[in-house]
Amino acid sequence: MMNKSSFTSLHKAVIAVFALSAASGLAQAADLDQVLYATPVEQDVYKPVEIGSGWYLRGDIAYVPSDNVKARLKGYNLLGEGRGDTKATAAYSGGVGYQFTDNIRGDVTVGYRKMTVSREPVEAGIWDVMANAYYDIGNFSGVTPYVGAGLGMAKVDYKVHGPVGEYINGRDTTRLQWALMAGAAIDVTENVKLDFGYRYARISSGDAGNIGPLTITDNSLESHQIRAGLRMTTW
Structure with a gap:
């Protein structure tokens, strides 16, 4: 035990x-x-990706100085060309664009301007739709210089007023238009820029009107535009 x-x-x-x-x-x-x-x-x-943060809206107004317009009777080159100076006028446009990279952007714009021939009862309303591409050179203390080019279509609607209108019929034609641009954008806020620039635009030749059986054709329409506008980044 x-x-x-x-x-x-x-x-x-x-x-x-x-x-x-x-x-x-x-x-x-x-x-x-x-x-x-x-x-x-x-x-x-x-961090969440901001889808569409590169979209922007734009609006522009331009001063278009007087320019020279050439016209001729179609098929009658021996008669020479008629010339007329246009009155200075304003042009207006607006559109939407997208900033693809820090340097490359593009936009689509719709614009309107009126062309009046001095000392002649002739005027034309010009609507255009343009696709534009730009290269922003760089931002220097809030200022971004750029160059650009555009391609699109213009609708030119000629009208003739007064006594001659009884036998001259204006024509409405749609034509090719191209443009070259240069300017600079100034930062106002993070989302708003002032845009100042120059645009050279050229519309291809087309019929302007008829005198009986004869057709008057303009020898293309060009314009030099001094532009000021506003660009605003949106959603």
Whole structure:
């Protein structure tokens, strides 16, 4: 039989084993708790992409100085050309564009101007739709110089007033137009720019009117335009 001394020793050993087991269990629980409640691994944060942030609206007004217009009777070159000076006028346009990169942008514009021939009862309303591309050279202290070119169509509607209108019929024609531009944009705010520039535009030749069976044709229409406008970045 187990004496009192042996029983005491066994009792102490059992207590020691339980103590070690309890300590081991607590340590494992603490480790598990750290795993369960550890701070999540920081994930990569992606900023949302601003879809369409390069879109902009534009509006322009231009001063168009007087220019020379040449006309002739179609098929009768021996009669020479008639010449007339146009009156200075204003041109208006508006459109929407997109900034593709820091240097390249493009827009589509619709414009209107009136052409009146000095000392003649002849005038024309000119509507145009243009697709334009620009190269922004760089931003220098808030000023961005640029160059550009455009291609589109122009609708030229001639009208003749007064007594001669009884036998001269004006023509309405749609023609090719191209343009070259240069200028500079000035930052007003982050989203607003003032645009000052020059545009040379040329419309291909076309019929201007009829005198009986004869057709009067203009020898293309060109204009030099000094422009001022506003560009506003939108959505």
